[in-house]
Amino acid sequence: MSQPDTPVNLHGAVDLSALAAPKPPAPSEDTPAGVVVDVSEATLNDVVQQSMTVPVVVMLWQVGEGNSLELGPTMESLAGEYQGKFLLARVDVAANPRVAQVFGVQSIPSVVAIIKGQPLPLFQGSYPAEQIRAVLDQVLQAAAENGVTGRVEAAAGEDAEAANGSEPEEPPLPPHIQAAYDAIERDDLDGAAAAFQDALNQNPRDAEASAGLAQVELLRRITGLDPQAVLAAAEQAGPGDITAHLPAADIDVASGRLADGFARLLGVIRVTAGEDRQTVQKRLVELFQLAPEDSPEVIKARRDLARALY
Template sequence: MSQPTGQPASSSVPLRGAVDLAAVAAQAKRREQAAASAGASGGSAASGAFVVDATEASFQGVVEQSMTVPVVVDLWAEWCGPCKQLSPVLERLAAEYAGRFLLAKVDVDANPRLGQVFQAQSIPTVVAIVKGQPVPLFQGALPEQQVRAYLDELLRVAEANGVTGRIEGGAPADDAAEPPAEPPLPPLHQKAFDAIEAGDLDAAAAAYEQALAQAPADADARVGLAQVNLMRRTQDADPQAARAAAASAPSDPDAQLLVADLDLLGGHVDDAFARLVETVRTTSGDERERVRQHLVELFEIVGSDDARVAAARRALSMALF
C-alpha cells in the first residue's frame, strides 16, 4: 500500500506524519482526566460548544456551519492508537481557540461513507471545511506544536475567504479559564519532550536513554525511545524511493525495514507488521534476528494491548518456527 500524503492549506505549514511520544500521550491522558473531573464537578462545558460528534446523518449541518466558521474534521476509530493521542490534542485546542473553529469528530467505522468522501487512506486523518469546500490538513498523530501551526494557517486561509465567525458562546481565548495544572513529567521525560518540540530528536533519544539507564523498568521511557528512533530513521526518507527500492529488492532487509517504518507512521499498522513477518520468514541468522527485534520494537510503539499486535505476534511465532 502506498504511503498517503496530505497537502497542507499552505506550503508554509510543515507536513510530516509521526506517531506521538509516550510523554505526549501521558500529558493528553492527564488532560482528559482533568477535563472529566471538571465536568463531573459542574465545571464549564464551554468546550462542548466547540466539539461535536458528526455522523453521516448530521454532516450536512456541519458543512453549513463552515460558511461562517472553519470546521476541522477529525477522522478516527476506536481501535486506532494514534487517534487516541491526537484527538485529545484537537479537543483541547478547540477549547483554547474558543469558537474560532468547530471540531467535528467522525468515527469512520460507524460512518464509512464520510471516510470515503474525504479519501482517508489511513487514520487519523484531519481535514478542514471552509465555505463547504474541503481543505486537506494532515495525517498521523502530530505533536501539538505542528497541529497548532496547521490550525493557525487554516484560520488565515478562512479569513482570506471571508470566514471569520466565531461559534456562539465562544469567548476570546484571553478570557478563557486557566486549565487545571498538570502533574509534572519526570525531569528526563520532560527533557525528551522539550527536545522533540524543538525538533532535536538526538537530544530526545539521549534523554530517554539516560532515563532507562537510571530505571531500566521505565516503560514510558522505553516506548518513548522506540518512537523517537522511529522518527529518526524516517525523517529524511523519500517514501516513493523507499517503496521502489523495497519492491525491487524483496530480499533486502534494510529496504523492508524502512518501508515498514513508513507504513507505521502513516497508520498502516497491519501492512508494517505483515511486511516484517514475511521478511523474518525469508531471512536467516543474524539478519532474521535483526528483523525480529525491529518488529518487536514496533510492537512496543503500537502497544501490547492492541489486537493487531497480538495477531502479528502469533504470525511471527509461526514464521520463526
C-alpha cells in the same frame, strides 16, 4: 470536492491515550481559545459529533516531521484568522496511529475536513497560507450547503479557565521524561533519545520512557526520507531485501498503517536467516511499542511472529 457517502467508522476504536507521546506545541497566544484542539482516538468521536454543527478541519501530522513543522503554525494561524468558523483538530499520528487508519491517511501531514460526520479529503503536505485559505473557503461553502454554519464557542469548565489564561495544573513529569519532551519541542531528537535512554538506565521497566524512545527512534529513522520513493523501492525489492523493507515498514507504521508495517517485516523474517532475521525481528519488536499491547494488530503480529520463528 465531492462529499463521500460513507461516514467515519469509529467502531472498534482502541484508547491510545495512555501511550507515551511527545506533546504538540501549544497554539500561538494570538489564536483564540478553543479553535484549536488536540485529538486522540479517545476524543475523536467528540470531534465527529461536533462536525454536525461546526465544520471540523483535521490536521494529521507528526511532531518533529519536517512538513508538519511547516504546516502546523500555518493552520493554527488560519484557524485564528477565521475566528471559530471551523474547528482545527490536530492529531499526532505517531501517538494515535489508529486515527490515521480511520481516515485512510497515506502520507504525513494530511488535512481532512469533517462535515456532518462525513470525511472530506483536502490535501497532503505543506502549502502557503494563500492556497490553504482557498481550500478552507471551499470547506465553509460545502458546510453551508449542508446546513452546518455554527461557530466554535468557548467551552465551560477547564476550557474556560484556559481562555482566561489559567489552565488546570498537571502532575509534574519525572525529570528525564520532561527533558525528553522538551528536547522534542526543540526538534532535538538526539537529545530526546538520550533523555529517554537515561530514564531507562535508571529504571529499565519504565514503560513511558521505553515507548517514548521507540517513537523518537522511529522519527530519527524516517527524517529526510521520501515516503513514496521508499515504498516504491520496497515494491521492486526482493522479499528478503532488508535495506528496502526496513525503512518501508517504518513509513507504514509512521503513517498509521500498523498492520501493513508488521506484515511487511514478518514477510522478511519468513525468508531470511541469521543476522538479517535477527535485525528484522528486533525492529518489529521495537515497532510493537508504538501501539497498545492489546491492539488487534500487535496481537496478530506477535502470534504470526511466533509461528514464523518456531
